[in-house]
Amino acid sequence: MINLFRAIVFSTLFFVSGQPHAQQSSSNLSTDLKLDDEQTTQTLVFRAPQDGPLPELVQSILEEAYAELNIKLRYESLPRLRGEQLASEGIIAGELGRIPGLSEQLTNLIRVDFPIYEFSLLLIADPSQCGVCTPDKLSNLAYLSGLRAGDEVVDSYQLDIPIAKPIKLEQVIKLMDAGRVEAALMADFQYRGSALHDRDDLIVYEIKRYQGYHYLHKKHADLIPDLLSTLKLMQATGRITALRETYQSKIARPITPVRIPNPLIGASALMPRQTEMDGEGSLWQRFIELTADWAEQVETETSNWPRAKQLVDSGKAQVLVGIREEQIDQRFIKTEHAFARSAPVYLFSKTQAAIDDTLDHKNVSLCVAGGDYQHSLLPSNANIYTANTSLDCFALLDMGRVAGVVDYAANLPDWMETPYERYALSDEVPLYLAFKDNAQGQLLRSLFDKAIKNAIPRP
Numbered sequence: 001m002i003n004l005f006r007a008i009v010f011s012t013l014f015f016v017s018g019q020p021h022a023q024q025s026s027s028n029l030s031t032d033l034k035l036d037d038e039q040t041t042q043t044l045v046f047r048a049p050q051d052g053p054l055p056e057l058v059q060s061i062l063e064e065a066y067a068e069l070n071i072k073l074r075y076e077s078l079p080r081l082r083g084e085q086l087a088s089e090g091i092i093a094g095e096l097g098r099i100p101g102l103s104e105q106l107t108n109l110i111r112v113d114f115p116i117y118e119f120s121l122l123l124i125a126d127p128s129q130c131g132v133c134t135p136d137k138l139s140n141l142a143y144l145s146g147l148r149a150g151d152e153v154v155d156s157y158q159l160d161i162p163i164a165k166p167i168k169l170e171q172v173i174k175l176m177d178a179g180r181v182e183a184a185l186m187a188d189f190q191y192r193g194s195a196l197h198d199r200d201d202l203i204v205y206e207i208k209r210y211q212g213y214h215y216l217h218k219k220h221a222d223l224i225p226d227l228l229s230t231l232k233l234m235q236a237t238g239r240i241t242a243l244r245e246t247y248q249s250k251i252a253r254p255i256t257p258v259r260i261p262n263p264l265i266g267a268s269a270l271m272p273r274q275t276e277m278d279g280e281g282s283l284w285q286r287f288i289e290l291t292a293d294w295a296e297q298v299e300t301e302t303s304n305w306p307r308a309k310q311l312v313d314s315g316k317a318q319v320l321v322g323i324r325e326e327q328i329d330q331r332f333i334k335t336e337h338a339f340a341r342s343a344p345v346y347l348f349s350k351t352q353a354a355i356d357d358t359l360d361h362k363n364v365s366l367c368v369a370g371g372d373y374q375h376s377l378l379p380s381n382a383n384i385y386t387a388n389t390s391l392d393c394f395a396l397l398d399m400g401r402v403a404g405v406v407d408y409a410a411n412l413p414d415w416m417e418t419p420y421e422r423y424a425l426s427d428e429v430p431l432y433l434a435f436k437d438n439a440q441g442q443l444l445r446s447l448f449d450k451a452i453k454n455a456i457p458r459p
Contacts, residue, residue, distance in 0.1 A: 047083030048075035080146030125183035127446035143185035267308035338430035367393035
């Protein structure tokens with residue numbers, strides 16, 4: 001703080017009129033006052049910016065511009081709100097870079113009307129806690145004390161929720177990592193430099209794009225015309241562009257917010273009464289129910305598993321619906337929780353002898369109306385008839401055209417007078433939802449896992 005108090009004295013003595021005080025000895029001012037060709041170099045003090053390439057770019061632009069006015073910049077480490085207070089009181093010179101509107105709240109500060117930089121305000125949220133996690137869905141929030149862009153979000157959404165405002169960004173990050181808050185607001189350059197950027201379980205929304213401006217206390221208003229002219233000249237000569245290109249290699253590419261697809265398309269193989277071609281069936285119904293709170297429009301696509309996987313892999317659909325774990329390859333990620341459970345697949349026949357013949361690998365004729373899974377359970381020696389519906393298969397069985405039907409018990413016909421003999425070809429198995437292994441897929445997985453976890457009854 002010694003430097004800060006010294007800066008206060010210097011700014012009072014040397015910057016009220018813009019000229020050095022006549023009675024002050026230059027030998028006592030060697031830190032903040034240097035003479036070069038009988039021209040006075042003066043110093044302005046600002047709150048130190050955060051670390052990172054974007055703040056460094058802002059520093060470089062302003063330091064060069066002020067150097068043209070024979071002014072040096074010096075920085076003091078201060079909390080954001082304390083820095084605002086000192087800037088408003090004129091104890092430090094102003095703010096290096098802040099969003100538009102700061103001078104409306106701190107009326108002693110004047111905006112230099114030249115955009116120095118741009119940034120995005122991001123909402124980083126944990127969908128396992130808050131689902132879709134748009135601001136209006138949050139039950140708590142954290143952001144850096146003094147982040148006025150965060151205050152604007154709270155006001156615009158009229159949020160009446162617990163909000164934590166630590167004075168250090170590290171504390172905001174710790175709250176997120178510990179699961180003590182659902183979401184945090186921060187600038188994109190803050191997010192990129194944080195541990196949250198490495199987590200693939202978080203959803204990121206771009207709330208608003210801002211331009212950042214330089215602010216000076218009104219007692220330095222006489223500097224603004226020359227400073228503005230210098231910045232415009234630096235822009236016209238390409239110097240600002242050159243500085244931005246210098247730092248561009250360090251600044252990550254703009255963050256692309258992850259959004260919920262509209263429409264959200266589920267793809268699956270044909271499973272009678274579960275995933276019908278017309279979107280009917282128990283699995284399609286459950287899929288749509290789980291998206292009711294957050295998806296605007298949901299569509300279904302029924303074909304076969306190779307086709308369904310190709311659709312999701314190419315981005316033409318987003319969710320594999322009702323897939324077994326062993327069917328999922330390295331391109332996809334699945335929900336932690338089972339989406340549903342597949343009932344056992346049976347071999348139905350009119351006689352036990354026909355079942356025994358099938359199991360003994362004798363040459364028999366069987367009918368299947370299901371998809372790939374049922375076909376995978378059939379003995380290699382069987383002659384297979386593929387029917388359009390389960391009822392067609394059971395009609396062939398009753399007419400003696402086939403020895404057996406491979407199907408689920410739920411698909412048995414209503415007309416049966418005598419129960420069929422049956423043999424379980426598979427056990428009940430869990431079915432999952434699966435997604436492309438990318439940021440969107442990770443978001444959808446989190447949303448569906450939360451919905452499955454909260455669903456009653458659980459599968």
